[in-house]
Amino acid sequence: DGGITQSPKYLFRKEGQNVTLSCEQNLNHDAMYWYRQDPGQGLRLIYYSQIVNDFQKGDIAEGYSVSREKKESFPLTVTSAQKNPTAFYLCATNAGQGMGKLFFGSGTQLSVL
Amino acid sequence: SQQGEEDPQALSIQEGENATMNCSYKTSINNLQWYRQNSGRGLVHLILIRSNEREKHSGRLRVTLDTSKKSSSLLITASRAADTASYFCATDRYNDMRFGAGTRLTVKP
Numbered sequence: 219d220g221g222i223t224q225s226p227k228y229l230f231r232k233e234g235q236n237v238t239l240s241c242e243q244n245l246n247h248d249a250m251y252w253y254r255q256d257p258g259q260g261l262r263l264i265y266y267s268q269i270v271n272d273f274q275k276g277d278i279a280e281g282y283s284v285s286r287e288k289k290e291s292f293p294l295t296v297t298s299a300q301k302n303p304t305a306f307y308l309c310a311t312n313a314g315q316g317m318g319k320l321f322f323g324s325g326t327q328l329s330v331l
Numbered sequence: 332s333q334q335g336e337e338d339p340q341a342l343s344i345q346e347g348e349n350a351t352m353n354c355s356y357k358t359s360i361n362n363l364q365w366y367r368q369n370s371g372r373g374l375v376h377l378i379l380i381r382s383n384e385r386e387k388h389s390g391r392l393r394v395t396l397d398t399s400k401k402s403s404s405l406l407i408t409a410s411r412a413a414d415t416a417s418y419f420c421a422t423d424r425y426n427d428m429r430f431g432a433g434t435r436l437t438v439k440p
Contacts, residue, residue, distance in 0.1 A: 261374075266426070306371070310373075318362050318364060318423050319364065320364070320374070324372060
């Protein structure tokens with residue numbers, strides 16, 4: 219079964235806690251992205267990575283961290299510094315090098331307890 | 332900041348009518364894409380138009396791009412109730428992909 223797997227589907231965070239959202243892909247795509255979506259809103263770019271061991275900040279990187287140690291994996295950590303983390307988080311990939319089209323995972327809904 | 336801005340924010344039409352959504356953006360781009368999102372799901376790619384193209388068709392979809400005005404439009408012809416969803420434009424600038432706030436389309440049967 220090919221594609222992008224995000225886990226968990228639902229996640230709850232206690233105040234002061236760091237949580238990590240998983241994104242795994244078996245499409246052999248170079249580029250991976252994390253977006254945040256608030257209710258009724260568009261997608262805002264948190265971080266993206268075009269190649270292993272390299273990533274770039276998006277518009278709202280503060281309070282988040284990422285790593286890209288493997289081509290298949292791009293985990294997102296929501297740190298305690300992110301004071302308003304409740305949102306729907308979407309991971310996406312594309313083949314890079316101007317191939318353009320994004321493939322999306324099914325998302326993780328993060329809520330604060 | 333978001334790159335694209337869609338207009339209108341919401342659109343309600345009857346089945347069989349055409350739906351037109353517009354997108355404006357701010358910087359130069361390599362290509363512009365349109366995506367669809369059903370509630371609570373991931374986005375699905377609909378169509379991509381490159382910066383040197385002016386119009387593109389795919390089934391009931393027609394996309395135009397005017398780089399001089401930094402704007403694009405998506406036309407869905409002969410709409411169906413199943414087309415009810417949110418539609419987003421996304422700009423691609425060297426793999427930096429930015430989305431607009433979306434248009435919420437409701438097609439009434």
